[in-house]
Amino acid sequence: MNALIELDEISKNYGSFRALDRVSLKIESGITSLLGPNGAGKSTLIKVLLGLLRATTGTGRLMEFQLGRQNRQIREQVGYMPEDDCYLSGLSGVESVQLSAQLSRFPRLEALRRGHEILDFCGMGQERYRTVETYSTGMRQKLRFAQALVHDPPILILDEPTSGLDPGERESMLNRIKILAREKGKAVLLCTHILPDVQAVSDAVVILASGRVRVSEQLEQLSVPTEPSLRVKVLGDIDAFQSQLEQAGLPIKTGVNGAITVEGHHEELAERIWQLARQAGVGVRSIEPSRNSLEEIFLTAVREQPDGHS
Numbered sequence: 598m599n600a601l602i603e604l605d606e607i608s609k610n611y612g613s614f615r616a617l618d619r620v621s622l623k624i625e626s627g628i629t630s631l632l633g634p635n636g637a638g639k640s641t642l643i644k645v646l647l648g649l650l651r652a653t654t655g656t657g658r659l660m661e662f663q664l665g666r667q668n669r670q671i672r673e674q675v676g677y678m679p680e681d682d683c684y685l686s687g688l689s690g691v692e693s694v695q696l697s698a699q700l701s702r703f704p705r706l707e708a709l710r711r712g713h714e715i716l717d718f719c720g721m722g723q724e725r726y727r728t729v730e731t732y733s734t735g736m737r738q739k740l741r742f743a744q745a746l747v748h749d750p751p752i753l754i755l756d757e758p759t760s761g762l763d764p765g766e767r768e769s770m771l772n773r774i775k776i777l778a779r780e781k782g783k784a785v786l787l788c789t790h791i792l793p794d795v796q797a798v799s800d801a802v803v804i805l806a807s808g809r810v811r812v813s814e815q816l817e818q819l820s821v822p823t824e825p826s827l828r829v830k831v832l833g834d835i836d837a838f839q840s841q842l843e844q845a846g847l848p849i850k851t852g853v854n855g856a857i858t859v860e861g862h863h864e865e866l867a868e869r870i871w872q873l874a875r876q877a878g879v880g881v882r883s884i885e886p887s888r889n890s891l892e893e894i895f896l897t898a899v900r901e902q903p904d905g906h907s
């Protein structure tokens with residue numbers, strides 16, 4: 598597939614400090630989550646993509662437009678939802694979204710029509726007529742989201758879109774993001790610290806640390822462990838079961854939540870585990886192929902030194 602965003606060896610220095618270090622990336626349609634610890638360079642990368650900062654070295658393109666050279670065209674293709682509030686005081690919610698559409702050169706009435714349409718999509722009711730100063734955190738999030746979407750851009754860059762939302766609102770926001778990617782065909786770059794959100798919606802994951810790309814992969818691929826293994830949950834004395842597995846010489850790891858991971862190929866192993874569980878007097882609740890958790894993937898990636906050593 599042809600990537601919508603492609604970066605080739607992009608570096609960005611602030612004085613003598615290198616915030617992005619030879620970042621090469623391809624971002625395709627679907628939802629890509631951008632993760633990284635504080636100070637990893639995520640905001641710098643977003644600003645370079647939006648043309649708000651010029652890369653020190655390297656090249657890149659967003660669709661057919663060159664970074665640093667065609668910034669106006671790039672901004673027309675991108676809807677950016679910043680993490681912080683961005684509104685003019687005294688305007689109502691709908692007027693704020695209308696203004697964003699007018700700034701994208703839509704005529705006043707068409708901008709108003711789009712404003713209402715997008716606020717309906719965002720689940721904003723009559724509160725759209727109140728001034729934004731009176732809005733709760735959740736309403737402000739929806740407003741920023743609506744402002745990013747109103748000109749119907751093919752690419753969305755969303756900075757922490759679910760932070761501060763209650764569980765119900767968070768789920769609704771994630772559903773809207775999924776609709777935009779799956780049904781409207783938009784490419785979404787989701788910048789977040791909330792790993793369950795990443796797990797819930799992402800097609801691909803990029804992990805930055807110390808300005809370098811540590812991981813750039815489809816989530817599905819990342820979750821598959823390098824060595825095949827089974828994750829077993831039992832009812833009963835888990836220690837007795839573990840001893841039984843050890844006596845039988847099976848390579849095991851005690852996992853989280855009372856599960857034991859047994860390394861080996863699935864077919865022969867499952868049968869053997871059933872037998873050993875019976876001998877240990879425990880019941881098998883579940884046996885399933887193990888998956889790498891996103892938390893493990895993230896921690897391993899950010900601990901790794903840039904030269905590839907842990």
Ligand SMILES: Nc1ncnc2c1ncn2[C@@H]1O[C@H](COP(=O)(O)OP(=O)(O)OP(=O)(O)O)[C@@H](O)[C@H]1O
Pocket residue numbers: 611614616633634635636637638639640641642
């Ligand atoms: N204008 C600037 N001048 C000097 N250093 C900067 C500037 N902006 C950012 N930095 C530094 O560059 C590094 C990357 O910052 P950046 O804001 O891109 O990280 P981030 O991944 O977005 O972090 P966070 O998750 O905390 O927002 C940090 O060490 C930061 O202190």
